[in-house]
Amino acid sequence: MDMNFRTLTERITDDEAAYEFLELLRWDGQPLCPHCGSTEQHYFLTPKAADGRKTRTGAVTVRRLWKCRSCRKQFSVLTGTIMHGTKISIRTWVLVIYSMCSSKNGVASREIERDYGLTPRSAWFMIQRIREAMLREDDLPFLAGEVESDETWIGPRQRNVHRNHYANKTPVLTLIDRGTGEARSGLMPRVTAETLAAALTEQMAPEAVLMTDGNRGYQTVGATFSEHHRVNHEIKEYARTVRGKDKQKRRAGVNRCEGFFSQLKGSLDGTFHHVSVEHLNRYLAEFDYRYSTRKQSDAQRMANLVGRVGGRRITYDALTGR
Ligand SMILES: [Zn+2]
Numbered sequence: 001m002d003m004n005f006r007t008l009t010e011r012i013t014d015d016e017a018a019y020e021f022l023e024l025l026r027w028d029g030q031p032l033c034p035h036c037g038s039t040e041q042h043y044f045l046t047p048k049a050a051d052g053r054k055t056r057t058g059a060v061t062v063r064r065l066w067k068c069r070s071c072r073k074q075f076s077v078l079t080g081t082i083m084h085g086t087k088i089s090i091r092t093w094v095l096v097i098y099s100m101c102s103s104k105n106g107v108a109s110r111e112i113e114r115d116y117g118l119t120p121r122s123a124w125f126m127i128q129r130i131r132e133a134m135l136r137e138d139d140l141p142f143l144a145g146e147v148e149s150d151e152t153w154i155g156p157r158q159r160n161v162h163r164n165h166y167a168n169k170t171p172v173l174t175l176i177d178r179g180t181g182e183a184r185s186g187l188m189p190r191v192t193a194e195t196l197a198a199a200l201t202e203q204m205a206p207e208a209v210l211m212t213d214g215n216r217g218y219q220t221v222g223a224t225f226s227e228h229h230r231v232n233h234e235i236k237e238y239a240r241t242v243r244g245k246d247k248q249k250r251r252a253g254v255n256r257c258e259g260f261f262s263q264l265k266g267s268l269d270g271t272f273h274h275v276s277v278e279h280l281n282r283y284l285a286e287f288d289y290r291y292s293t294r295k296q297s298d299a300q301r302m303a304n305l306v307g308r309v310g311g312r313r314i315t316y317d318a319l320t321g322r
Contacts, residue, residue, distance in 0.1 A: 003299060008098055018090040019064040022077045025303040033068040034079045041069035081306055082129040092116045093126065100130050101301045105267035106286055131282040133308040134289035136184060142205035145179035146250065149200060149212050150257035151191050154268065154280065170277055172264075172284065173199055176256045176291075183260060183291040185284040187277065197221035209244065213254055260291060 003011075012018045023029065031042045045065040067074050078084050083093050096116070099107045112123040155169030173196070174185040184203055188195050196217045201224065204210070209227040212218045214234060222228030227244055229252035231237045239253035264287055293301045 005095075005098060005102070009095065012091050012094055014062075015090045016062045016064065018094045019062070019077060021094060022090070022306060023064070025299065026077055026307055031066050031075075031077075033066075033071060033073070034075050035073040036068060036071040038068055038070040042066045043069065045074065080309065082133045082309055083306075088118065088122055088126060092118070096126055097130055097302055097305060098298065100127070100286065101290070101305060102298045104263065104290070106283075106290075128282065130305070131286050133305050135282070135285045136288060140184075142208070143175060143177040143180075143182065143184070143203055144205040144208050145177050146209045146211060147204055148176045148178065148254045148257045149196075149210060149218070150174060150254040150261070151188070151215070152261040152265070154265070170280060172261075172280075174257050174260055174288075175200070175203055176260065178256065181292060181295065183288045185260075185288050187281055187284070191215075191217060193217040193220050197224075200225075209250065211252055211254055260287070263287075 012021055023031065026032075030039055032039050033042065043066070045067055063076055065074050065076050078086070078090070083090065086093065096107070096112055099112075107127070109120065109123045109127055112118060112126065113120055116123075118126070151171050151173050153169035154172050171188040171191045172185055173188050173191070174183055176183045186199065188199065193216075196215075197220060200210070200221050204225065206224060207226045209229070210218070210222050210225045211229050212222065214230050214232045218228065218230070222230075227250075229242045229250065231240060231253045239251055239255060242250050242252045244250050264284075267287075289305075290301075293304070296304070
């Protein structure tokens, strides 16, 4: 499905069109009962105007409800998604999700308020729900290829800082698997050999090849992986060719992490002026998600996201509690 924001707004003129669009995206046109997993024999409960729910602004919204012939339960394409039970129009959800999936730097709450006539509270809530769906799944496989690891400090820009450059800044660690293109970021309480070791062994398999800069904190944990290659930024070395155990040439360096950080910081400076530490984690999840899925089309990324809640793909098992 080829689309951009303009064609999407033209196509999705109202809530009903938004439902149909989501049904196509999630079900490819064939409704799937989230209660029992049946894909057959559903019937559509025609929405009557009288059934429509009134939104805060008084507009009547339409729900496209299906009824499962197997288990007799009702469902819609929103059942079990981040949009379940929302009072915000589905058209708005679709457009905001698209914006967050496709914009390189994310979207600011204020833009959403203005563009869709939402209260600050509603706009903020939507963004949090969407970020929650972008959270990393907690049972992901270990990163096992060539993995770059690097840290950066996020926080208010300080003028005339003479003494402690890192005061009021929060360290962020990012791992990027070069093979799969996947990024995994997290806040660190402090950057020490111990915290680095804990973070890396939690995400990386022993057979992985670790790429870092000259930070000595990586020395001990680096030895636990198949290979560890470093570049020395202090002598302005950013990449060099090394030989692996298998005699293959590899490129040592952390350029991908640096690219990731520069985009992250550019976005924090431009769009987001104040990001508290508690929200930074979700914000990192949003960045990781966009980075890790950057080879997908906007439609693929959106379909994937809509089917996730709190960093978990919605599976039939999860929904039915099996
Ligand atoms: Zn069913």
